[in-house]
Amino acid sequence: MARRNANGRAAVTISHVAEASGVSRATVSRVVNGNASVKPEIAERVRSEIARLGYEPSPVAQSLSLGRTSTVGMVVPDLGNPTFQSILHGVNQAAASAGYRVLVADSGESDVDEPAIVEDLRRRTDAVIVCSPRMSAESLNAVIPRVVPAVVVNRDEPVPAARVVVDYAAGIVALGRHLVDLGHRRILHLDGPPGSNAQAARAVGLATLAHTYPDLVVLREPCGATIAAGEAAFERARASGATAVIGFNDLVALGLMGRAAEHGWRVPDDVSIAGFDDIPFAHLSRPGLTTVHVALESVGEAAWGALSHQFAEAVGADFRSFTPVLVVRGSTGPALPG
Amino acid sequence: MARRNANGRAAVTISHVAEASGVSRATVSRVVNGNASVKPEIAERVRSEIARLGYEPSPVAQSLSLGRTSTVGMVVPDLGNPTFQSILHGVNQAAASAGYRVLVADSGESDVDEPAIVEDLRRRTDAVIVCSPRMSAESLNAVIPRVVPAVVVNRDEPVPAARVVVDYAAGIVALGRHLVDLGHRRILHLDGPPGSNAQAARAVGLATLAHTYPDLVVLREPCGATIAAGEAAFERARASGATAVIGFNDLVALGLMGRAAEHGWRVPDDVSIAGFDDIPFAHLSRPGLTTVHVALESVGEAAWGALSHQFAEAVGADFRSFTPVLVVRGSTGPALPG
DNA sequence: CTATACTGCGAGATCGGTTTCTCGCGGCGA
DNA sequence: TCGCCGCGAGAAACCGATCTCGCAGTATAG
Known part of the structure; x- marks a missing residue:
């Protein structure tokens, strides 16, 4: 059965393009990814068929084949909290510029559900950012090794992963x-x-x-x-x-x-x-x-930075600490004498 | 080459479980999904092997096989804006209770990039929520039919999809x-x-x-x-x-x-x-x-509701409007005479 | 003129699941 | 005793991509 999208139109796959162009799927893949050498004449024919049929590779199939999803997960205790929203924003910005998407999960402040959420999220993504986890140190130490590459944000005790904290x-x-x-x-x-x-x-x-x-x-x-x-x-x-x-x-x-x-x-x-x-x-x-x-958005960017660092080399746990800066406004003044 | 996770441990697949249990992959699948009938004795053996090996099905492979990702996408102009954060929170809450995850994309307020972002996101998910799109009405009408099931939030002109608006x-x-x-x-x-x-x-x-x-x-x-x-x-x-x-x-x-x-x-x-x-x-x-x-979180919930409605029956465009309510505090008072 | 290298492309395996099809086997009725 | 039915399970196709391997065909060197 040909997979169909909700429009009732059959989705166009690499096989359709291959058949229409009179080449093999491998060649279409080569043309799309521009890696190996393909005779310019054939490449052009394939490209025009791609355009005509409106073909786009399926990210899901690519994920399975490549073992890479181009997605990172982020777990927060409560998406409604402005703090986590700012961090998420920072992560999202940085990840997007590297072609990655962010999958969010809200643990609902539940310390017991958190490990399972983190593991599940990790299975769908290439890495996870665990933000201000509520789970115990033991749970954290148990789950983190199973989900690397991972970054833990705002936990002061050492964990077996990269860590970004605010001091x-x-x-x-x-x-x-x-x-x-x-x-x-x-x-x-x-x-x-x-x-x-x-x-x-x-x-x-x-x-x-x-x-x-x-x-x-x-x-x-x-x-x-x-x-x-x-x-x-x-x-x-x-x-x-x-x-x-x-x-x-x-x-x-x-x-x-x-x-x-x-x-x-x-x-x-x-x-x-x-x-x-x-x-x-x-x-x-x-x-x-x-x-x-x-600087919460910077914290988010740093979390992404720690991840991409782990993508590049399989290096272990690095550490980034952000020192907040005092901002004096009118609500503080000299103490009353006596 | 056996796919390995970042730990260096080979990921355990359904084939490993099948071999360890001395059954076929099909049977393991049946046991996991509990659909067809499997002799209790064998089912038990498979279950114990699953537990021993720590097997969990790969969501990516399931997505490819089932043609369903259990994920919905949401596109917002700017994640930094509290308005969209509240809506996202509402969507996330509602989707999570139905076992769905939310994939977020930030269009950076760019009206020209938006259609591509929406389409790309839709390829990775089962549906999209397009929130306060900045793109033109023509672009919207062109892209929406290609990505149904979809919900458009906060656009007043009719679109070929479900719509949730604030009045x-x-x-x-x-x-x-x-x-x-x-x-x-x-x-x-x-x-x-x-x-x-x-x-x-x-x-x-x-x-x-x-x-x-x-x-x-x-x-x-x-x-x-x-x-x-x-x-x-x-x-x-x-x-x-x-x-x-x-x-x-x-x-x-x-x-x-x-x-x-x-x-x-x-x-x-x-x-x-x-x-x-x-x-x-x-x-x-x-x-x-x-x-x-x-009530922005309700708007998010309504957006999810419209989607799940479309999941159930392939019904077209329904419409939800939220009427804001006046909240009088001290910043407004009688006009000065004269 | 033959042996060798290289180029361009297809066949087929693979990723990790689901599902259909088929087959063997045991029970039951004629 | 023979044949039919149904249950349980395996073989194999499939989802949609990537990638390795090897085979032609051509160019180059000896």
Whole structure:
């Protein structure tokens, strides 16, 4: 049975072209790929038949024959999160310029489903980028060797694959230093999701800060990663007595700032507020949000770079770290005396 | 040559399982797919060999054999745009629950490349979702019949495929009515990208408004679709003498509001400002941004729904329209008397 | 003038599955 | 006891490409 597309037209294959041109399939393949030498006269005839029939090679058949799909997979915990969207955008841009497509999978924040999703995706693609995996270190170490070439984004522990990370700890240290310089000695950090790698890194950075400045009091309060979480943390933030608050990310910080404005808690006169990520809206608030800029699209590009590197040579695990940079805007100011 | 994965381990194929179990490949296939009858004893033996060898069928080979990839493609003008990210998220969610994956392609806002991208993507997938295509109506009408099943999102002219649209015109009318009710008689609309479908729909809505309220003056000013464009439009907005300004989207409106705050143009006392889309940040500004809510994830789900409908029966073009709803916040208020 | 090299192309294997066709074998009715 | 039916499983075709191998035919050297 001739395979037909949904139009009812039979799809035109290499055999049709071969028959129409009076040559073998091998020759058509040679003409299409331009590798071996074909007599110009025949090549021309084949080309004209290709044009007449509207032939295009089937990527699926090519994939099977070549053992290569020209596609890479990317697994993210939640496509709805702007962070992962930015990274995906970066990956997609870089991959597209190398003729690769990106297959996306959303693990729905499920740590147990993740290994299976990664493996399944890898079977359809030439490599996988595992972004901020929620799975345990053991699962990660078990699954990664089965799916190389692979790149892991935003996991701080070593894994048997290339790794691209954002140095959240350094970012939080830079931010803390800025606040200390402004005279703040009682700083509150609104924590993100407990299990997340980013949160663990923040905790490390905060500990470093506390160690560096003995007279600094670093408070922490469970919060979350959303605007709503930031809003909900308002009362606890005010009650903490901190003169400066760092949100887990910009969403949290902006949520908090919104509530502060409603309740007459002036920023930065009564309290300094800072965020993390430098999303496009961070500079739009009144006052503008002091935050830490993370070049997420570059992270995506770096992830692709690590993959293409593995395509070229079967080299093992390399490592790329992005250091965020402090962006000072109006939401942080001198601590109130006393 | 045995195909090997990047680990150097030979990939285990159906032939290996067949040989290890002492049966034919056909029987292994039958066991895996559970279709035809296989003697329980043999089936069990095959299953245990599958488990022992860690066999999993190759999706690529299945795709070739079955003529089905269990993947749908989605083409967007710019993955960096939150609008498309939300739609993608909706599509991905819905497709995943039906066992389908989503292959994304970013056309880079290029109207000329789009048809080729769509066709290429379709060759790798079972269907395509073409989102806010920038290509001309002729190109669209030429390419769509070649790639069915297909769904076109956000194009108002009829196309030979299923269509999912957001009724931008109705949204702008609702917004305009709200402003008129507040006493505004001179309204400025900051236009979006000239070629875009959304912009054309806005123009239609604005014309309807002008026709409905004869004493209403509707001004338009070229602007764009970004925060920066909104900021850049500030001087022209103030010079226009309008008492209310509608941004092409929330980004534009928020950009404008930022500049207004800097220059002491009070919102909503001196000017009312409204946006479009109701992005998550719209309620965070001071005052909160009046806007029109568009259920983008539902749009994505509807696009998938239209596809799966076409998978089931080879039915032609159905149509889904989403009507945005007005969300009134603090950025719009009564017009100044006089 | 023959032996050798090279060029251009086709036959056929291969990738890893699914599916149709066929065949052997056992049970059952006449 | 013979023949028919049906079940279970293998052989082989097929999906649509790539690629190796070898065979003609021609050019070149000895």
